[in-house]
Amino acid sequence: MQYIMTFFWTFLLTEMLTYVVSSMNGAEFNFMTGLILSIIATILLFIFSALLTDDQAEQH
Template sequence: MRYIMTFFWTFLLIEMLTYVVSSMNGAEFNFQLGALLAVITTFLIFVVSAIIPTEPIEEH
């Protein structure tokens, strides 16, 4: 469920960003580009979360 929700929110936010940037540049909105960027961004989020250690920090 974590993976599905991460992709869902990443997809929505990247599509919104793609729409806003294309509107500001006067370019045509490209849904496929936003979907591709959402998949790549979701993958990067999972890779970064796997690299970051989740061990508890020892208190001094």
């Protein structure tokens, strides 16, 4: 469930960002661009969370 909700919120925020930036640039909104960016961002979030374990946080 954690992975699904992470992707859901990443997807929503990325689509909003894509819409706002394309609107400010006067370009056409492209749904697939936001979808691809949200998939990449979700994978990066999972990698960062795996690299930053609780053991490393306790040492600092």
